[in-house]
Amino acid sequence: MRSITTKITIAALLFLYPLATAAQSDVPVLHAGTINVSGEVTIPEKLRKDSTWLHLTIPQVFTGEYKVYRALLDRNGRFQLKVNTTTNMVRGIAGTDINQESIITILLKTGTENKITFGYDEEGTVNKARVSEFPAFTEDDLLFSQRKFDDVIAYKSGKQREVLFDKPFSSYVNYANNVIADRRFLLDKPPFVSDRMKDILFREYSLALIFTHVFYYRSEMVSNYKYFHAGVLPDSAVIQTPVRQDYAFLKTLDLRNPLYLMNYTYPAFAREMLQNETLNLPPVGEMPVRDWLAQVKSLLRPLLGFDEGQFYDILAGNAFGLQFEQEVKPLTSVQEENIKKYYKGSDMQKILLRRNQEIVERARLKDAVVVRPTPAVSPDSLMSAIISRYKGKTVVVDFWATWCAPCLEAIEESRSLKKELAGKDVVFIYISNPSSPKKQWEQHIQGIGGEQYYLTRGEWEHIMDTHNFSGIP
Known part of the structure; x- marks a missing residue:
């Protein structure tokens, strides 16, 4: 539309x-803020791991990025973080690697200590949550708002x-x-x-x-x-x-x-x-x-x-x-x-x-971008023709799009890995399609680097069918 x-x-x-x-009285405004966040995560004994990471995703309204902050939980499930915001109050998402599909909504405010507590049931689903600074939002708001949004998106x-x-x-x-x-x-x-x-x-x-x-x-x-x-x-x-x-x-x-x-x-x-x-x-x-x-x-x-x-x-x-x-x-x-x-x-x-x-x-971690022409072969041979250009190397293939936020987050997280592997026989190739407007794609790849391919719609759909995936991420 x-x-x-x-x-x-x-x-x-x-x-x-x-x-x-x-x-x-609680109207948000633009503000260069830093928020202290602490809290505790309750994890059933059978789900405990040697290390569990908390992650907070905080939208930065003024500059547009979604920043992900991570903290290692101590043996009691406690954590402390300091996060930057571009507003005096912010709504984000919290979860851990116990179950990355089960997340809660969080609401944080500058100028005060913000405490987040939540816990999992035996199946690894978050079943209790509280954010101290926003008592006006119910526990069900925190627990279920993301699920409700997903339900609205997925409705047929x-x-x-x-x-x-x-x-x-x-x-x-x-x-x-x-x-x-x-x-x-x-x-x-x-x-x-x-x-x-x-x-x-x-x-x-x-x-x-x-x-x-x-x-x-x-x-x-x-x-x-x-x-x-x-x-x-x-x-x-x-x-x-x-x-x-x-x-x-x-x-x-x-x-x-x-x-x-x-x-x-x-x-x-x-x-x-x-x-x-x-x-x-x-x-x-x-x-x-x-x-x-x-x-x-x-x-x-x-x-x-x-x-x-x-x-x-x-x-x-x-x-x-x-x-x-x-x-x-x-x-x-x-x-x-x-x-x-x-x-x-x-x-x-x-x-x-x-x-x-x-x-x-x-x-400093950015590598050079190389735009490659799509091989002039039949759709059945396309992926083989692309991969064959890098014979003798380990090839990491990333299917992505400019509009795919999880794709862009994963690309960002891979930067340090790419730097570690620089000079070794590893090549990162990135494949996109016309659902990413060409102008936007050309801008994005400058910051991504690597070997870039822009397929036609037909080529992309054939690859999806061949490799049995229906969309990204």
């Missing part, structure tokens, strides 16, 4: 409204698939809105969560559906065409191309609402806006921040309905964040000066310069 001229359904808006008016209505590829772009928007509204009832089914958590999860799903489907209208319509034409790819002229004005539906989302800062998908949404081919927002590069924002506001004002507020600050921070994450490229001296002139020592300047220091360290 990609752009639209219609509005988010009335049902969705009515449901989202309570979140905008609730708990104004049983309705027949609709023909959409030959209809106006607005028809696909209406379809997307109906999908959003139709899944609302799932949040009222057990296990039960609080009304406030329902609001957060519904808003989260709405954004996720937009940036994973609506923003990728053309790919969605190609898939829709193939479904009704026995897998045959459409001629390029069959699928219409949306224009910027079609994105006026964004106005209904009220993206300047500060409570979005507690939304786990908000950073990803901002990044997708910056990279969206239809919106075609300029890269920040070495442009003065004020000038860049003036250009972006002139393009987005008719679509968002506003041209002031911290959402534009978030776009600016994420514009630098894309350079950090995708290219693993530190700020130039010009960029650093631009940031200091515009932010004048504020928290947002501190956040960007703090992140820049991390990227300086990461850049």
